[in-house]
Amino acid sequence: MxxxxxxxxxxxxxxxxxxxxxxxxxxxxxxxxxxxxxxxxxxxxxxxxxxxxxxxxxxxxxxxxxxxxxxxxxxxxxxxREALHSKIFGRTPERVAAPPGMMGPGNVSMFDLVWAFQKVLRGVEERARAGRFVEEEFTVGQKIEFLLDRVPIGEEVPFEDLFRTMSSRGEVVVTFLALLELIRLRQLMARQEGPLKPIFIQRAPEGGWPAPVLDEGEQGDETGQPAGESPA
Known part of the structure; x- marks a missing residue:
């Protein structure tokens, strides 16, 4: 001791x-x-x-x-452990672009369209709760004709205006499916100025927009505009 x-x-x-x-x-x-x-x-x-x-x-x-x-x-x-981690430098994450299949013609992603659709659907359900409406049946073909009638050639209409007179969930869903089909066929285009901004639906000129010609390895038009048109 x-x-x-x-x-x-x-x-x-x-x-x-x-x-x-x-x-x-x-x-x-x-x-x-x-x-x-x-x-x-x-x-x-x-x-x-x-x-x-x-x-x-x-x-x-x-x-x-x-x-x-x-x-x-x-x-x-x-x-x-601190000495070990002090020698490790993390890589700055790169911005991941949405897959080409998730983008519609124009500069609006499929996610933006679905978000706008859900907003319209909530509004229709609120109107349905406020009154009594008879549930009708609609087909995608009928709503394709409706949309081509509603959006004149060379003009554009706010997305929500296409659903303003509708009073049932079924009609809204069928109309949205018809809209997606017309976008796929390049008869309509969804346009948006920026994230969470209003979406506009534009009608193609006579004959529709030509399909874009992509170089080998190219994933899509960087401007998001239909082929044959220059950005505004």
């Missing part, structure tokens, strides 16, 4: 200019060692009665040393 105490005191002499918190821990440990040394020098019969039955403080010191070692090892592992 005496040798261990002397080693701690020697260590404290070398830590005068080091971190105060670390030095404080060593001071506490040194004080504990000095206390234990003084107790070993004191005969058992001269010790206070309450200390005779006490657990040997050496075991408390041993437990403290074990805990200190655990924290020291954990701190070392964290330091090693």
């Amino acid at each position: 005496e040798k261990l105490t002397e080693q701690y005191l020697a260590r404290l002499d070398k830590m005068k200019e080091e971190n105060l918190a670390v030095a404080g821990e060593f001071l506490v440990m040194a004080a504990t060692l000095l206390y234990l040394k003084s107790r070993t020098l004191l005969p058992v019969q001269d010790r206070p009665p309450e200390e005779v039955e006490e657990e040997d403080p050496k075991w408390e010191l041993i437990r403290q040393l074990i805990e200190y070692r655990k924290f020291k090892d954990a701190a070392g592992q964290l330091g090693d």
Whole structure:
């Protein structure tokens, strides 16, 4: 015990200019060692009665040393991990373009069209709850004729206006399917100025827009405009 105490005191002499918190821990440990040394020098019969039955403080010191070692090892592992991660540089994620199949003619994605469709559908359901309407049956062919009638050649109509007079969920769904078919056939085009902006449906000129000619490996027209037209 005496040798261990002397080693701690020697260590404290070398830590005068080091971190105060670390030095404080060593001071506490040194004080504990000095206390234990003084107790070993004191005969058992001269010790206070309450200390005779006490657990040997050496075991408390041993437990403290074990805990200190655990924290020291954990701190070392964290330091090693920090050093390792400091050498790793993440790559800036690239902007992922929507697959060509998800884009309709024009600069409106399929996701934008579906979002606008859901908005229209909610409005129709609210109108249906407010009154009584007779559910009618419609076909995609009927609604294709309706849309070609509703959107004049060379002109455009707001997307929501195409559904404004409809009062049933079924009619809205069939009309939307007809719209997608006309976009696929390049008879109509969906146009949008930017994300979450209003969508406009434009009618193709006589004969429709010609199919775009793609170079080998090309994924689509970067301007999002129908072939044969220049961006506005």
